[in-house]
Amino acid sequence: MHIERNVSLKPFNTFGIDVPASHFVRITDLATLREALQAPGLPAPFVLSGGSNLLLTGPLQALVLYIDTKGREIVSQTPEQVVVRAMAGENWHELVLWTLEQGYGGLENLALIPGKAGTAPVQNIGAYGVEIKDVLQGLQAVEIGSGSLRYFDREACGFGYRNSVFKEAEKGRYIIWSIDLELTRNKHSVRTGYGDIAGELKAAGVLTPSPSDVARAVMSIRRRKLPDPADLGNSGSFFKNPVIDKAHFSKLRESFPDLPGYPQEEAGVKVPAGWLIEQLGFKGARRGDAGVHRNQALVLVNYGSASGAEIQALAQEIRAAVRERFAIEIEPEVNII
DSSP states (O other): OOOEEEEEOGGGSTTOOOOEEEEEEEEOSHHHHHHHHHOTTOOOEEEESSOTTEEOOSOEEEEEEEEOOOOEEEEEEOSSEEEEEEETTSBHHHHHHHHHHTTOBSOGGGTTOOSBTTTHHHHTOEETTEEGGGTEEEEEEEETTTOOEEEEETGGGOOBTTBOTTTTTTTTTEEEEEEEEEEESSSOOOOOOSTTHHHHHHHTTOSSOOHHHHHHHHHHHHHHHSOOTTTSEEEEEOBOOOEEOHHHHHHHHHHOTTOOOEEOTTSSEEOOHHHHHHHTTOTTOEETTEEEOSSOTTEEEEOSSOOHHHHHHHHHHHHHHHHHHHOOOOOBSSEEO
């Protein structure tokens, strides 16, 4: 096991925040991970994967475990379905493209989401009407205290909106090692009713879309609306879409008749945080090198040398303005460290 000291984490987070880690080790196999977890005299571990849902606000006095495991395999299959196992360090978008190349369906709406396979269940990533909980059969995770492997089925993951047990009850106890995805081999049930997908397909002349057609539409939409972290530091959607009670929504509609709302099965109405932020004039706003993207008010960006603290301050300014104008509390989707 090779431990590096005072390593800049700028290449390892999509915001491009330049902060040092006191200790850093690249994890490529289970033996190295277990050795790192059991090594004496080191600071507490901090798990880092794609760094795509993370805002670092200061130096990390920690043993940063960078998960860089690779591998994809077929666990089981029937004429209709296939279970694909992917190691946690696999790039998520590349995994999505690979499944489509094999003719598998299920991940097409989740194309072009930054990050790695292992962090996808933690956040229960979702886009265009699909969440990873819809296709995840289960996952393997390493218990930090013992180094032992444990299997979590879909129910045990406790999925919620951008949430799971790995952000709540089991936070800090496990490192996701691999994920099992249950995908279709034929008779695909594509979802095109969310956002601009149907319009994008119609414009392309696609009447009977395949999973690959849907993925191409999703990628085209995302590229128009969202900045590429390789070009402009960001972490995708910074805030969760809040769910408010129906009475509050009805009251707001009296003053803001154009306010969009999506009734939820568990009661309440989901309101687009981006719409709220845009109404307050923050779209395209800039505070030094910390800013709000010009095409999507839900995305905070680093124009070059912004610190994590400066981006956090902008987020707090936005939250306060939304609270004052709409009496709605919007919560960060990213993890602020």
